[in-house]
Amino acid sequence: MLRILLIILFLSLISHFLNGCNSTAVDKDIFEFKDTYVGDNSSVGNIVNQLPNGELIKEFELKTKDEPYGIILSYEEMKLEDKEKETVVYNSTFLFALVQNLDWISFNFNSQDYKITKEALQDWYGEELQNYTSEDELKELIELNIRNESKVNKLFN
Numbered sequence: 001m002l003r004i005l006l007i008i009l010f011l012s013l014i015s016h017f018l019n020g021c022n023s024t025a026v027d028k029d030i031f032e033f034k035d036t037y038v039g040d041n042s043s044v045g046n047i048v049n050q051l052p053n054g055e056l057i058k059e060f061e062l063k064t065k066d067e068p069y070g071i072i073l074s075y076e077e078m079k080l081e082d083k084e085k086e087t088v089v090y091n092s093t094f095l096f097a098l099v100q101n102l103d104w105i106s107f108n109f110n111s112q113d114y115k116i117t118k119e120a121l122q123d124w125y126g127e128e129l130q131n132y133t134s135e136d137e138l139k140e141l142i143e144l145n146i147r148n149e150s151k152v153n154k155l156f157n
Contacts (some may be wrong), residue, residue, distance in 0.1 A: 013094070015101075016140070025154055028046075028050065029109070029135065030047060030050045030051075030094065030135055031044070031098070031134060031135055033046055033047050033098050034097075034098050034133070035098075035100050036098055036099050036100065037099065037100055037101050038060065038062050038064050038069040038071065038102050039064045039069075040103050041062060044060070044062060044095075044099060045060070046069065047048040047094065047095060047098055048071075048073065048091075048095075049056070049094075050058055051090065051091045051094055052086075052087055052090050052091065053075065053078065053083070053087050053091075056072065056075045056076045056078065057073055057075055057076075058074045058076055059074050060072065060073050060076065061074075067103070068093065068103030068104055068117075069101050069102060069103050069104075070103060070104040070105060070106065071095065071099075071102065071104075071105050071106070072105075072106045072108065073091070073105065073106070073107050073108065074118065075087075075107070075108065075109050075110075076110075077109070077110040077111075078109060083142055084109050084111070084112060084114070085114075085152060085156060086146060087107070088107050088114045088116060088156075089106075089145075089146055089152065089155070090142055091107070091144070092105050092107075092116045092121055093121065093125075093129060093138060093141070093142050094138060096118045096121055096122070096129045096130075097132045097138055098129060099130040100130070102118060103117060103119075104116065104117045104118065111125075114156065116155075120155070121132060121151070123153045123154070124145070124151075124154070125141065125145060127141065
């Protein structure tokens with residue numbers, strides 16, 4: 001009986017150790033990439049992968065040859081068009097807050113393409129996005145504004 005208990009304890013310790021090794025990648029703070037530049041492919045890729053629907057991104061392209069600098073994000077098919085607009089607002093807000101020299105983002109979905117500029121989004125919010133220093137603050141700003149459907153539609157017209 002003691003031997004079985006020791007084996008179970010040993011297996012449990014191994015299991016906890018292996019699970020602990022995997023948890024660090026999941027719990028990254030997206031704001032560790034604040035003040036990234038468009039040309040930093042690795043940091044921009046890390047940001048994009050942590051954003052909503054990041055798993056649906058087929059490819060991204062950084063446009064750094066000539067100013068204004070931009071990013072093109074191409075997504076796999078989404079089920080609802082509403083999710084596309086929500087994704088554009090959420091992801092562009094985070095990207096403009098985190099990437100210093102980013103001026104525009106093009107979102108390419110199967111059903112529609114959207115292009116948004118930093119200036120237009122900041123005017124829409126009435127806020128300078130680079131002033132935000134935490135994920136929770138930025139999420140609160142997004143949630144406050146994304147609930148208003150007519151306001152969201154104004155951003156896309």
